[in-house]
Amino acid sequence: MIVSASCKKDKTSPIAANATPTTLGLYEYAxxxxxxxxxAITKIGTQTVNYGSIFDTGSPGMTMDANGIIPASMITxxxxxxTTDSVVVNGITITSKKDSISYGDATGxxxxxxxxxxxxxxxxxSLGSIELKRVPFFLYYKIIDSKKNQLAAHSADVFGVGPGLSSTITAISxxxxxxxxxxxxxxxxxxATLPTASFLTxxxxxxxxxxxxxxxxxxxxxxxIMHPLTPTVLYGYSPNIPGTITYGGTTISAQFLFDTGTPSVTVIENRLASVGKLPSNxxxxxxxxxxFTYTYVTSNTGNLTEVQNPSNTQDYRTILALDFFIKNEYLTDYTNHQIGLKNN
Structure with missing residues (x-):
């Protein structure tokens, strides 16, 4: 009895060790x-797949083309x-809630x-992966561009990691x-910063x-440098960060969106300026x-920048394109609702 009591007294509760962040590779393409x-999307539901999805800091939520994911007979x-409220196919629960998701602005x-x-x-x-459990996402049956052309299957799947909620399907983040x-x-x-040399064909x-x-x-x-985010009534925390932008002797207030999903052209929204491409240099x-401050110089092959009028685009945000991420690190903290920016 004495030994038993002694053992019980000496027993301590295990202390949980802190977890280690997971590091993944991405693919660059030009x-x-x-x-x-x-x-890389390597498994969805019960199926092993091999799709490259656009890593997009400018939007919240994953979208995936249904082709190759569910039977072709189910897609029109x-x-x-x-005909039911929902159906489970290949480990994917598809609900009857239909909608559309748009990318771009009123000009396209x-x-x-x-x-x-x-x-x-x-x-x-195989060099590193993680599993995400019961992800709400947008399974789409067709995608139409600004010229009314239907795009090829999986040519524009999006992996949106923005901090808010989708403006259409508000259940996805x-x-x-x-x-x-x-x-x-x-x-x-x-x-991390994106190496220029890896943007290949x-x-x-x-x-x-x-x-x-x-x-x-x-x-x-x-x-x-941390930037607290502002909550919105319907769409969670906005990724837009206030500041000023100066170009060609003009300085204006701006709401910045730092967007890996914009492939080439930074757009400065200025209601009082002429619309057009900024000259090289x-x-x-x-x-x-x-x-946080960042300076760049435009050229014909990179840092392309244009001025737009929000009356035309119906978008007030100044959107920094992918070239920004070649020189700067980026962080999103979902718990504390903030975005971090760092020169590199």
Missing amino acids: SDVNKRVLI SSGFVF ITKEYGNLAYTNVTVGN SPLRFFTYGTGLTNGFKL TPTYVAGLLTVGLTSDDLSSAGF TTVTLTTTKG
């Missing part, structure tokens, strides 16, 4: 001046064929048509929210670009209200 960064040009919109769905998703490849982060990590991700794997899970050091001492400087 076609002329257009650049893309892609994340006007919708999916089933690409639109996907489909339904809200749920499934488990594996992203990454960043799929990275559905990862089990573990003790000691904050829900969110870091994106075939998708090129670059290790270590995406870190899933943020440490206390990331949020306090890693050099990121124009110096552009942006400064956020939290003190």
Whole structure:
């Protein structure tokens, strides 16, 4: 009895060790001046697949073409064929909630048509992957560009990691929210700078670009300038960051969207300026209200920039295209609703 009591007294509760962030590679791709960064989708539902989805900091939520995911007999040009409130196919729950999702602005919109769905998703490849559990996403049956052309299957799948909610299907948000982060990590991700040399005409794997899970050091001492985000009534926290932008002797207030999903042209919205492309060798400087500053120079092959009037685009945001991410690191903290920016 004495030995038994002694053993019980000495027993201590295990202390959970802090989890380690997961680092994944992404794929870089270029076609002329257009650049893309892609994340590999290697399993969706019960099926092993091999798709490259656009890694998009400018929108929330995953969209996926239904072709090759569910039987072709279920897909028509006007919708999916089933009569119940929902149906489970290949581990994917497809609901009867139909909608559309648009990308672009009033000068040119690409639109996907489909339904809200749920499934488990594996992203990454044999060099590193993670599983995301029961992700709400947009399963689409057709995608139409601004010229009314139907695009090829899976040519524009989107992996939207923005902090808010979709403006149409409000149930979908960043799929990275559905990862089990573990003790000691904050829900969110870091994106390293994108090496220019890997933007080639075939998708090129670059290790270590995406870190899933943020440490206390990331949020306090890693050099990121943090920008608290503003909540909206319907669409969660807005990714737009206030500041000013200067170009060609003009300085204006701006709402910045830092967008890996915009492949080539940064758009400055200025209601009082002439619309058009900025000449090569124009110096552009942006400064956020939290003190982050970045300067670049336009050319014919990179940092392409144009001025637009929000009355034409119906969009007030100044959108920084993918070239921004070649020189700057980017962080999104879903838990504390903030975006971090860091010069590199």
